[in-house]
Amino acid sequence: MSLPDLSFLHQAQASRDPGQEVPGPSSPPPQPERRSPLRPEGPLAELISELRSYQAELEAQNKVLQYSQAAAESASERFEALFASVPLALMVVDEYDVVVQANSMAQRSFQPTEQDRPLTALMPFVCKDDTHRVQEAFSVARAQGHSEATEVVFMIGDTGRITGDLHIACIEMAQDGAAPVLQFLCAVIDQGPLLAERQTLQQRNEQLHASEKRLEAIINSALDAIVCVDQHQHITVFNPTAAALFQCSASDALGSPLQRFLPDAAQALAFAQLTTQALLGEMTALTASGKELAVEVSVSFERHAEGETTTVFARDLTGRKKAEAHRNELEAQLRESQKMQAVGTMAGGIAHDFNNILGAILGNVELAKADCSPESPVLESLHEIDKAGRRARDLVRQILTFSRNEPPQRTPVNLAEVVHDTERLLRVTLPPAIDLLMHLSTGLPALLADATQVEQALLNLCTNAVHAIGTARGSIHVEAARMQPDQRLCERLGLAQRDYVALTVRDSGPGMDAATLERIFEPFFTTKPVGQGTGLGLAVVHGVMRTHEGAVDVHSAPGHGSRFTLYFPAAMGHESAAAAPPSPAAPATPPPAAHPAAQRSHHVMYVDDDEALVFLVQRLLRRRGYQVSGFTDPHEATAALRADPTRYDLLVTDYNMPGFCGVDLVREARHIRPDLPVALASGYVTAEIEQAAMAEGARALIHKPNDVEELCATVDRLVNGGS
Numbered sequence: 001m002s003l004p005d006l007s008f009l010h011q012a013q014a015s016r017d018p019g020q021e022v023p024g025p026s027s028p029p030p031q032p033e034r035r036s037p038l039r040p041e042g043p044l045a046e047l048i049s050e051l052r053s054y055q056a057e058l059e060a061q062n063k064v065l066q067y068s069q070a071a072a073e074s075a076s077e078r079f080e081a082l083f084a085s086v087p088l089a090l091m092v093v094d095e096y097d098v099v100v101q102a103n104s105m106a107q108r109s110f111q112p113t114e115q116d117r118p119l120t121a122l123m124p125f126v127c128k129d130d131t132h133r134v135q136e137a138f139s140v141a142r143a144q145g146h147s148e149a150t151e152v153v154f155m156i157g158d159t160g161r162i163t164g165d166l167h168i169a170c171i172e173m174a175q176d177g178a179a180p181v182l183q184f185l186c187a188v189i190d191q192g193p194l195l196a197e198r199q200t201l202q203q204r205n206e207q208l209h210a211s212e213k214r215l216e217a218i219i220n221s222a223l224d225a226i227v228c229v230d231q232h233q234h235i236t237v238f239n240p241t242a243a244a245l246f247q248c249s250a251s252d253a254l255g256s257p258l259q260r261f262l263p264d265a266a267q268a269l270a271f272a273q274l275t276t277q278a279l280l281g282e283m284t285a286l287t288a289s290g291k292e293l294a295v296e297v298s299v300s301f302e303r304h305a306e307g308e309t310t311t312v313f314a315r316d317l318t319g320r321k322k323a324e325a326h327r328n329e330l331e332a333q334l335r336e337s338q339k340m341q342a343v344g345t346m347a348g349g350i351a352h353d354f355n356n357i358l359g360a361i362l363g364n365v366e367l368a369k370a371d372c373s374p375e376s377p378v379l380e381s382l383h384e385i386d387k388a389g390r391r392a393r394d395l396v397r398q399i400l401t402f403s404r405n406e407p408p409q410r411t412p413v414n415l416a417e418v419v420h421d422t423e424r425l426l427r428v429t430l431p432p433a434i435d436l437l438m439h440l441s442t443g444l445p446a447l448l449a450d451a452t453q454v455e456q457a458l459l460n461l462c463t464n465a466v467h468a469i470g471t472a473r474g475s476i477h478v479e480a481a482r483m484q485p486d487q488r489l490c491e492r493l494g495l496a497q498r499d500y501v502a503l504t505v506r507d508s509g510p511g512m513d514a515a516t517l518e519r520i521f522e523p524f525f526t527t528k529p530v531g532q533g534t535g536l537g538l539a540v541v542h543g544v545m546r547t548h549e550g551a552v553d554v555h556s557a558p559g560h561g562s563r564f565t566l567y568f569p570a571a572m573g574h575e576s577a578a579a580a581p582p583s584p585a586a587p588a589t590p591p592p593a594a595h596p597a598a599q600r601s602h603h604v605m606y607v608d609d610d611e612a613l614v615f616l617v618q619r620l621l622r623r624r625g626y627q628v629s630g631f632t633d634p635h636e637a638t639a640a641l642r643a644d645p646t647r648y649d650l651l652v653t654d655y656n657m658p659g660f661c662g663v664d665l666v667r668e669a670r671h672i673r674p675d676l677p678v679a680l681a682s683g684y685v686t687a688e689i690e691q692a693a694m695a696e697g698a699r700a701l702i703h704k705p706n707d708v709e710e711l712c713a714t715v716d717r718l719v720n721g722g723s
Contacts, residue, residue, distance in 0.1 A: 089188040097121045100183060109162060116157045122186065127153035134166060141168040141184060151191060164190040225314040231307040233258045245316055248288035258312065261285055262297065269299060269310060276301050285314060294318060329492060355704040356610040362389045363616040410548065412446035412571040413454060415480055415501060422458045434466060435475040444482055446571040447501055449548050457544040461505040461564050464538060468509030468562065477506040482570065493551035499570040506563040512556040520554065602719045603627040603647055607637045607665065608654040624712055634660040638668055645673040650719050652702065655682035655689060663692050670697040677718040
């Protein structure tokens with residue numbers, strides 16, 4: 001504090017002594033006092049002078065005290081104003097936790113409403129969990145002069161609270177004639193906004209951490225290879241799918257250039273950075289060992305302050321390409337199956353009409369032969385016509401074998417016996433330049449098949465191999481082994497999961513190209529010269545395998561021969577052959593011709609939509625003494641039977657007639673006359689048709705075109721009460 005200016009005291013003295021001037025800062029030095037002769041001198045004068053000096057000193061001290069009091073009052077006012085206006089909750093608390101003084105901020109914070117607890121003591125506001133810490137803080141402040149307690153919770157009212165830092169300063173207040181009193185200046189700094197912000201930041205950090213974890217989990221579990229590269233195209237992220245795809249560990253891949261795995265990606269990325277994401281399409285990738293892979297690549301670009309990050313997504317196309325190839329293969333098989341089914345349906349329809357024509361030809365040949373004398377030159381021509389007709393009949397039967405969809409009459413068949421029987425037939429006609437080699441595994445199970453059809457399929461394959469080799473030197477290998485096809489082969493060939501016997505015919509011929517392989521099972525397709533083949537051999541093989549719930553697999557390439565593998569279901573686990581519908585009775589030997597008078601009483605009704613065939617049967621049976629009524633309209637036949645049911649001794653009807661089914665006529669005839677023998681004739685008889693006819697009461701099935709003697713024998717048997 002600066003010294004007070006006491007010059008006014010000299011001015012006051014001068015006012016009391018008018019004859020004496022008080023020297024000022026600019027006044028000249030005082031002149032020596034001239035003593036008046038009237039003034040007292042001696043001790044009295046000195047005493048008066050001392051008293052005056054003492055009085056002046058007292059007045060000066062009084063002025064100093066007044067000034068000090070004014071300064072103290074001003075400082076106190078400034079302190080009070082500062083204490084009241086500080087934006088902190090300030091309180092003066094004594095040793096007994098009594099709030100001696102509190103500023104307005106403390107009042108508003110701790111007593112926001114009149115109903116709240118008054119701020120008379122501090123500790124009642126402190127939360128129970130923080131009471132001990134606050135008490136320790138006061139103890140430390142008493143000992144050290146100051147202390148601090150952070151994040152103290154003060155309970156305000158019933159639900160409010162303040163979370164803040166409590167700063168404590170110990171103050172000694174002097175007392176007149178007594179020991180100083182300890183008081184504590186307490187400042188509460190509200191940390192609520194900071195804590196809320198910190199909690200928000202913590203939540204954001206936790207969310208960011210969780211997001212990073214989710215992103216990491218997504219990247220690590222993605223089915224696509226994900227590779228992140230920096231602005232220098234060095235790998236910074238390499239997920240497990242990428243490690244598996246490129247056959248490289250992440251530790252080895254990190255830091256490597258992207259060109260190590262995607263050689264064509266670097267150039268593509270330069271053009272793709274004009275956008276934030278791009279699909280680069282199919283590319284060739286390299287594994288760590290240098291193996292090429294087909295992948296589909298897309299990229300995503302991210303620009304930030306540190307530079308650029310490019311994320312590359314690579315999807316393996318190996319499985320997709322295999323699936324597409326497999327799908328194309330299945331589609332080709334489906335198209336082939338649909339084509340073969342359509343061809344089979346067409347062949348069955350053609351065979352039905354062709355059977356009627358052949359029946360008429362062969363029947364009339366028999367009649368003409370019977371009318372010719374043994375020495376007639378016409379007989380030789382009739383024999384040639386008969387031979388040609390029988391070849392045509394065999395051809396139609398092959399077509400029907402291909403076109404029929406019904407299961408054959410399958411029984412356990414010993415494959416070794418069938419193969420050896422076929423071998424004996426082949427050895428007779430086998431060219432000397434071709435070797436036939438047979439190799440059958442021991443312990444082969446029996447086939448669940450029709451022995452005749454198995455032999456026919458094997459004979460057709462071997463004959464086809466002989467024709468393929470031609471006059472060159474070659475060999476034919478026939479092998480058989482038990483096997484269980486894997487799932488891929490079963491899906492490709494349409495086989496069920498079970499045991500099979502694989503019968504393989506392999507030749508050393510010229511092989512076939514892809515275009516030929518697509519058509520080899522089509523009826524009448526052949527690569528042989530005109531007149532050397534009908535093109536039905538492999539079509540029959542396909543039909544046989546289809547009806548046996550098996551399949552035929554072909555492998556061939558130009559210059560590498562051909563290999564045909566037939567998959568026949570094994571008969572293991574079958575106690576007996578599957579029950580088959582009753583087969584037509586074998587043609588019996590014609591009984592001795594009865595006397596015409598004895599047979600003239602038997603009346604046969606024959607129904608067929610082919611007029612030529614009706615005319616032929618009438619002539620055949622009349623020559624044998626039968627009365628025959630022929631009908632080309634089944635409705636007229638039904639009306640005639642209903643008009644006179646007892647007139648007829650036998651009904652023979654065709655199965656397939658325009659707008660009418662032979663089974664319906666059988667049912668109607670049995671309804672009109674239950675004891676009337678009925679036979680069904682057709683050249684295209686399936687197992688379902690046969691079972692339906694037998695269920696309706698048909699006693700025999702006549703397969704057209706049959707021999708004349710066979711037809712007559714069946715009629716004789718049924719008319720004479722045979723079954």
